[in-house]
Amino acid sequence: MKSYRKELWFKTRTRRAFVHITSQVEEAVRESGIREGLCLVNAMHITASVFINDNEQGLHQDYERWLEDLAPHEPLERYLHNRTGEDNGDAHLKRQVMGREVVVAVTGGKLDLGPWEAVFYGEFDGRRRKRVLVKIIGE
Numbered sequence: 443m444k445s446y447r448k449e450l451w452f453k454t455r456t457r458r459a460f461v462h463i464t465s466q467v468e469e470a471v472r473e474s475g476i477r478e479g480l481c482l483v484n485a486m487h488i489t490a491s492v493f494i495n496d497n498e499q500g501l502h503q504d505y506e507r508w509l510e511d512l513a514p515h516e517p518l519e520r521y522l523h524n525r526t527g528e529d530n531g532d533a534h535l536k537r538q539v540m541g542r543e544v545v546v547a548v549t550g551g552k553l554d555l556g557p558w559e560a561v562f563y564g565e566f567d568g569r570r571r572k573r574v575l576v577k578i579i580g581e
Contacts, residue, residue: 446474446578449486454568457515458536460502461563463492463574467546468553470576477551479580483561484543487572489533491540491564494555509536509566533566540564548580 448470452461467483485492495501513535518524521531544561547554555561563574 443579443581444476446470446476448473448576450574450576451571452563452565452574453571454565457568458506459565459568460505461565462497462560463563464561467561467576471548471551471553471578474578476548476578476580479548479578481546481548481553482543482577484575485563486575489530489537489567490572491537491566492543492574493540493562493564494544494559495562496558497560509539512539530567536566548578
């Protein structure tokens, strides 16, 4: 069995953002040379997420509104975590809801995604560099 590791780096201009990263993950699969296996895509920061869903702008706006209803950024004093000097208590909760990682089958050297599925990096406390790990194992 072979394995391949690649880091993707992101620095969003806004506090929250959804970045379509399917093509970058597909590139890593091609680079790996693995034809059959699994591809893990993992946010390597506790205020960011990786998830799979539809690449549709209305859905992304729905996510933004839904997540802000679940865990609003303000008032900052709402979160005990913010007593540490941080202002990102909401971002930790949003990450928990959206998830840390996805695993996608690799079949015939390609990501085995459904017809409308795409891979996204979700940022909930942006404006600084963060990384995503792509780890591919297989033959």
